[in-house]
Amino acid sequence: MNPSQAAPGSQASLREANRLRVLETLREQGAMTQVEIAGSTGLSPATVSNMVKELDGAGAVELAPSIRNGRRAVLVSLATGNTLLAGIAFGDRDVRVAVATGPRDVIGRQRMPLPSNHNADEGMERAARLLYDLVEKSGKAMTDVKAVGVGIPAPVDSVSGQVGSESIMPGWRGVDVADELAGRLGAPVLVDNTANLGALGELRIGALQGVQDGVFLKLSHGIGAGLVIGGEVFRGSAGTAGEIGHLTIDEHGQICRCGNRGCLETFIGAQALGEALAVSHGRLTLRDIIARAQGGDVGCRRVLEDAGRHLGVAVAGLVNLLNPSVIVIGGQLALVGDLIVDPLRAAIERSAIPSAAASVTILSSELATEADVVGGIVAAEALHAASDALKVTIGSMS
Numbered sequence: 001m002n003p004s005q006a007a008p009g010s011q012a013s014l015r016e017a018n019r020l021r022v023l024e025t026l027r028e029q030g031a032m033t034q035v036e037i038a039g040s041t042g043l044s045p046a047t048v049s050n051m052v053k054e055l056d057g058a059g060a061v062e063l064a065p066s067i068r069n070g071r072r073a074v075l076v077s078l079a080t081g082n083t084l085l086a087g088i089a090f091g092d093r094d095v096r097v098a099v100a101t102g103p104r105d106v107i108g109r110q111r112m113p114l115p116s117n118h119n120a121d122e123g124m125e126r127a128a129r130l131l132y133d134l135v136e137k138s139g140k141a142m143t144d145v146k147a148v149g150v151g152i153p154a155p156v157d158s159v160s161g162q163v164g165s166e167s168i169m170p171g172w173r174g175v176d177v178a179d180e181l182a183g184r185l186g187a188p189v190l191v192d193n194t195a196n197l198g199a200l201g202e203l204r205i206g207a208l209q210g211v212q213d214g215v216f217l218k219l220s221h222g223i224g225a226g227l228v229i230g231g232e233v234f235r236g237s238a239g240t241a242g243e244i245g246h247l248t249i250d251e252h253g254q255i256c257r258c259g260n261r262g263c264l265e266t267f268i269g270a271q272a273l274g275e276a277l278a279v280s281h282g283r284l285t286l287r288d289i290i291a292r293a294q295g296g297d298v299g300c301r302r303v304l305e306d307a308g309r310h311l312g313v314a315v316a317g318l319v320n321l322l323n324p325s326v327i328v329i330g331g332q333l334a335l336v337g338d339l340i341v342d343p344l345r346a347a348i349e350r351s352a353i354p355s356a357a358a359s360v361t362i363l364s365s366e367l368a369t370e371a372d373v374v375g376g377i378v379a380a381e382a383l384h385a386a387s388d389a390l391k392v393t394i395g396s397m398s
């Protein structure tokens with residue numbers, strides 16, 4: 001899976017594909033001049049020149065003066081700097097890990113399933129194993145990993161660093177994830193909610209670039225929102241802002257895993273979708289439901305359309321409160337596109353203040369299901385930059 005998956009055929013996806021082609025060619029063939037890269041990739045010299053400039057700016061390649069065929073030339077090679085960043089995103093049923101030299105420059109990624117109701121120890125153990133494996137495969141050492149950004153699909157209390165709910169992810173209760181993982185990985189770790197990391201990833205290199213007020217909706221097993229206010233991810237006073245999945249939609253509704261009643265998640269979380277199809281279809285996972293809906297199964301399509309409608313009720317409230325210019329749909333359910341987006345849009349038009357509804361654009365995530373992992377890398381980069389700045393300050397004081 002491509003981490004920076006843009007809509008097929010879009011300008012962004014074309015640029016991304018070209019960039020990967022240049023990086024792959026350099027990885028396979030070593031240092032080359034821009035003329036040689038153009039010859040080898042079939043891209044135009046102008047495109048290669050732009051691409052190399054961009055990659056150089058991102059620190060992904062190094063440029064060195066050289067002589068080729070008796071003429072001066074610049075050799076382009078993959079950056080051999082020893083700074084690696086890692087992003088880890090825990091889901092309810094899996095963990096995904098990526099190592100990169102920057103948010104646009106993922107050099108390896110892996111996913112491993114996790115049993116439902118796994119505990120924190122098991123999750124962190126698997127994540128650490130994946131990361132060690134990826135670093136080894138890229139020919140680097142764990143000491144090259146300078147910072148790690150970690151996402152958890154639960155509210156994360158920014159004061160205690162712990163999961164900020166007694167009943168969501170009970171196996172992770174009372175664990176200081178940043179501290180524990182930093183010990184296992186030997187690098188500083190920042191922990192945030194996966195929806196916040198998704199917003200961070202989209203802000204930096206995805207559909208929220210340049211957006212001042214926007215929302216990233218993560219629709220997977222659970223439902224979360226990353227709120228962007230004034231061009232920054234808004235976390236609230238204790239870091240738990242954006243818990244849209246636990247917004248009450250029906251105060252007489254079913255009891256939710258958070259202990260509240262009638263939350264949005266009891267309508268459109270993976271468990272609710274599965275239960276709606278249990279009699280007609282038997283036991284289906286979220287992946288099954290999505291695949292069948294894409295294959296034209298009317299029951300699965302109906303359940304997802306209804307989910308879009310319910311989601312619209314909550315999002316219309318969010319539109320009234322926040323007046324965002326862009327809402328980005330991410331997470332696994334984003335894969336069904338208009339099936340969710342059309343009823344969502346209709347519900348917003350029906351329920352939100354007309355001027356707020358008219359000024360909001362709904363977009364699909366440009367990073368597909370990897371927005372949170374990319375956001376983890378963005379967070380790791382900031383953490384690394386901050387620790388470097390701290391070293392400079394301490395150095396100048398001594």
Ligand SMILES: [Zn+2]
Nearest residue numbers: 246256258263
């Ligand atoms: Zn709830």
